[in-house]
Amino acid sequence: MxxxxxxxxxxxxxxxxxxxxxxxxxxxxxxxxxxxxxxxxxxxxxxxxxxxxxxxxxxxxxxxxxxxxxxxxxxxxxxxxxxxxxxxxxxxxxxxxxxxxxxxxxxxxxxxxxxxxxxxxxxxxxxxxxxxxxxxxxxxxxxxxxxxxxxxxxxxxxxxxxxxxxxxxxxxxxxxxxxxxxxxxxxxxxxxxxxLSSVDVVNIFRGRISSAQLFKNMTNTAASVSGGTAGWVGGAAAGAALGSAVPFIGTAIGGLVGGLAGAFAGGSLAGKASDSLLGMFIEDDVNKMLWIMEERFKQIAEDYLLSGSEVEQVVESLKNELTGATLKDMFASNNHRQFANNLLVAHVENVVQKRRLVRLPSDxxxxxxxxxxxxxxxxxxx
Known part of the structure; x- marks a missing residue:
């Protein structure tokens, strides 16, 4: 044998x-x-x-x-x-x-x-x-x-x-x-x-990726886009009316000016309204997805024996890809943990394959x- x-x-x-x-x-x-x-x-x-x-x-x-x-x-x-x-x-x-x-x-x-x-x-x-x-x-x-x-x-x-x-x-x-x-x-x-794998992965993750801030940014972006669109429509209508009333402005120009003004005003107001509503959320889909991401990252970091600096490199790289759109795709997926695994492993392996070659000591x-x-x-x- x-x-x-x-x-x-x-x-x-x-x-x-x-x-x-x-x-x-x-x-x-x-x-x-x-x-x-x-x-x-x-x-x-x-x-x-x-x-x-x-x-x-x-x-x-x-x-x-x-x-x-x-x-x-x-x-x-x-x-x-x-x-x-x-x-x-x-x-x-x-x-x-x-x-x-x-x-x-x-x-x-x-x-x-x-x-x-x-x-x-x-x-x-x-x-x-x-x-x-x-x-x-x-x-x-x-x-x-x-x-x-x-x-x-x-x-x-x-x-x-x-x-x-x-x-x-x-x-x-x-x-x-x-x-x-x-x-x-x-x-x-x-x-x-x-x-040796005693790195505080969770603290590093939370220190660089804030679920509250990410959710707030997502909500504000969506609200501002929505409010801006509504503002554009409302402003354009008002501008067109203004163009009809004042002949030298013209309907088309009035609509354009009114639309821009309405978009800025509408977007600003909607963004502020969104800020006031955020405090009503206790647990949302973003938090759930990030909790799963955090939990999987902790296990993967242990499986790959990541050092503290390697964990930081992965998180910094992950930040660029971990957007609202990514989390929405994750939420819509059939397996949230598998989605997180696929995303995280790609970033982790990109880091670990750059490790220096270690030669063992002589006898x-x-x-x-x-x-x-x-x-x-x-x-x-x-």
């Missing part, structure tokens, strides 16, 4: 919203004898690891090819990481960079995500190149004792002394301490991970990031 290695089942990272289904599927495979060497259904939870991001978030990142090593298989709908760091760590690093974080902080964020998802497996993946240089085989296993046994006392001492403060230790003591450090529960217990850079995080954990666990 694809999830088997010479050392046994490898850990498979799945989207957070597909975790339960993936556990069930793996249990069924174990039950049917499709996972060689595994008979305990409980092992499904050791094989399947819950990622930090949803399928939609990972897919939207992968589709645009803006993160090195994250690939989208459109035929099978699969998101594949070509890096040993895993999908959550890679996306976390990229989003941190897009959010304006510096390189070191982005690595720390990625390391926290990788440890939370992969635990010991993430550590061995990051350390694999270092262990290979030492002539050792880094088996991808979940047992900390097994890892330490493969590493041996020398490599264990190198590892544990790099991740601890105080006097160096060696031999059996180093192996014991390294095993303790590498235990998944010891690692993950000391690691916290904050979801050496990631090891330094891992060391920094584990030093904090090692001080409290060793």
């Amino acid at each position: 694809k999830y088997m290695t010479p050392e046994g089942p490898m850990q498979i990272e799945v989207p957070s919203d597909m975790y339960d289904a993936a556990i069930q599927a793996m249990e069924n495979r174990i039950r049917n004898g499709q996972v060689p060497g595994v008979t305990d259904l409980a092992e499904a939870k050791n094989i399947i690891r819950k990622g930090h991001f949803t399928y939609e978030q990972a897919r939207n990142i992968a589709r645009f090819g803006t993160v090195e090593s994250i690939v989208y298989d459109a035929v099978n709908g699969a998101i594949i990481s070509l890096s040993a760091f895993g999908i959550s760590a890679a996306i976390s690093f990229a989003v941190a960079i897009w959010n304006g974080e510096d390189f070191d902080k982005a690595i720390k964020t990625a390391t926290h995500a990788g440890l939370k998802v992969g635990g010991t497996a993430f550590i061995t993946a990051v350390l694999s190149s270092q262990l290979s240089k030492a002539g050792l085989n880094s088996a991808l296993v979940v047992s900390s004792e097994a890892i330490v046994k493969v590493m041996g006392p020398k490599a264990s001492a190198l590892l544990v002394n790099a991740f601890r403060s105080g006097t160096n230790i060696y031999g059996a003591a180093a192996m014991k301490s390294a095993a303790k450090l590498l235990r998944s529960n010891a690692i993950t217990a000391g690691v916290s991970f904050v979801v 050496e850079q990631m090891i330094l990031g891992l060391r920094g995080v584990l030093e904090e954990i090692a001080d409290s666990t060793i």
Whole structure:
């Protein structure tokens, strides 16, 4: 099977919203004898690891090819990481960079995500190149004792002394301490991970697109056009009468002058009348459509992991298209939410496809990031 290695089942990272289904599927495979060497259904939870991001978030990142090593298989709908760091760590690093974080902080964020998802497996993946240089085989296993046994006392001492403060230790003591450090529960217990898409989308949306002002502008425009038309007709009639009464003005000229004057007067009066009537509206169609637009934008911004500046770019672009006519079309549509989705996604994707390409850290850079995080954990666990 694809999830088997010479050392046994490898850990498979799945989207957070597909975790339960993936556990069930793996249990069924174990039950049917499709996972060689595994008979305990409980092992499904050791094989399947819950990622930090949803399928939609990972897919939207992968589709645009803006993160090195994250690939989208459109035929099978699969998101594949070509890096040993895993999908959550890679996306976390990229989003941190897009959010304006510096390189070191982005690595720390990625390391926290990788440890939370992969635990010991993430550590061995990051350390694999270092262990290979030492002539050792880094088996991808979940047992900390097994890892330490493969590493041996020398490599264990190198590892544990790099991740601890105080006097160096060696031999059996180093192996014991390294095993303790590498235990998944010891690692993950000391690691916290904050979801990066914490932009206040609603406030940005409301701060730049006012439903009250848009509705008022729509109503005033309609009222002014209507009032102006009525004023033109009334003014033209009066002007024509004036032209008949005063021969040197003439009927045609009188109608033109009267029409212009009537249009300006009628439009002005109608606009003022509209202003006074606006206070009578409690909830109108415009407010309902904008509420749906706001609600969908919040979800889409999360699905695309938009940064604060990206949200602002989308809203500024959206303002030009979000007119009274657009909202009327939305209200007349059979599916208001789908209409909002189509409108918003077009603006969002126009922004995200311009994201800078993020290249993942080298093995050496990631090891330094891992060391920094584990030093904090090692001080409290060793």
